[in-house]
Amino acid sequence: MSAALVAPALEQAAQWFALRQQGWSDDDQHRWQAWLRADPEHADAWQRVESVWQSFAPLSAPAAAKALDSVDRRRRQALRGIGGALGLGALSVLGLHGLQAQRRLQMQRTASGHTGHWTLADGSQLWLNADSEVAIDIGNGRRALHLLRGELLLQSGHRPAFAALPLSVHVPGACLQPIGTRFAVGREAQGSRLDVFDGAVRCLPLFAAAREVRAGSAVQIGPMGGLSAVDADPLRGDWQDGRLQVQDTRLIRVIDELARHHRGYLGCDPALSALKVTAVLPRLDSLQALRLLARALPLRIEQPWPWWTVVRPR
């Protein structure tokens, strides 16, 4: 789950809502009323909770429940049908489906909170970030990786047997060919992102001209292969050793990065977003990282429930 700047009033309103639906005590209700009165923003936020909840009213509840459920179920079945290749763009679903039908691919995946490291048959070093999955198709004249989910970091290898065969990494919309290099590719909500740290990567989009992306630069790859240059992000290249090293980086950026490996919700008070941080943090232990930040910066960790963490000004 990713962190975002959310007004504290909205977070609190969502928490009060979850408590109300559970059934609250008189005492809870008094505390809620006090919260409502404390700030006009609270009242606004609560108004929005009610309007979301009431927006369902014109529907026939049983029919809407059945309809939404049946459509969900059909979609789940359809996704299972393509070999668990969840979250793939339509193009790559077809491509991968064909591949899997022809031969068994080697799959590597990591759970949330864990990264993985493998040396591939061609000598390449592959790191998988937490909660990621890749299909490996190396050998028998093939040398390709398909990133299905999450993020990978690759240091291309040079075993002589593979010298004549270019390595390629596939994401929806594009094929990436590294040229003696170290780079990271991550799947995002819309498309993918390529960050090159050493050497260069040839980016071959489906429908546009190829482009070479050099060390220190990055591109966003749309699901249809549209390329747009973005600023390279050094934070994206250093996760393989489990450390998050930041220098003069905005706090919201750091929290966002920690949120990728955080269980539950991790938010940041907008008042803190511009605060600059220089630190070395444990990347996979977000709570420990937050405690370290709280020691050095004017912030505190608010955790009303174990799965709900917000960083606030002290």
Add this chain to the structure above:
Amino acid sequence: MAVPAISSATLAGFYREHHGWLLGWLRRRTHSAECAADLTQDTFLRLLSRRVDTTELRLPRAYLSTIAHALLVNHWRRADLQRAYLAALAEQPEPVHASAEERAQALQLLHAIADMLAGLAARPRRAFLLARLSGLGYAEIGLQLGVSERMVKKYMAQAMLHCLRLSGDGTA
């Protein structure tokens, strides 16, 4: 990537060259001339709004059919949802009397709600719907999802926050 404006003559030529083909492609898949015509227009509109330089497309028809396919999937998804809702409505013991207009509004609303919940993970989404539409308590929802009541409470807050973010500018 900055995309230069494309001349309208280029676009008109592109439209003339591929319109008939795309219409046929969609008609074969929808079995409805009207629906195919709508989706063809939508496909070209989508192309326009992306400011794609059509002269640079190596495989213009592959590009068009990819956009059209996405629109088609969305169309089927909406039609499925609509059909399932109307079928469930008809099955109810006490038939609901609604005017055509009320029914159309209800369907719009259903699509909007489905879109609003689309970005949520499966379990928070299910918990939220069970609470809202089936009126279940946290204990029952927990049983259905195989999670603790505390987890259900988490899902409910998560789902509500998701809707709150989408229902306004997100920062209030």
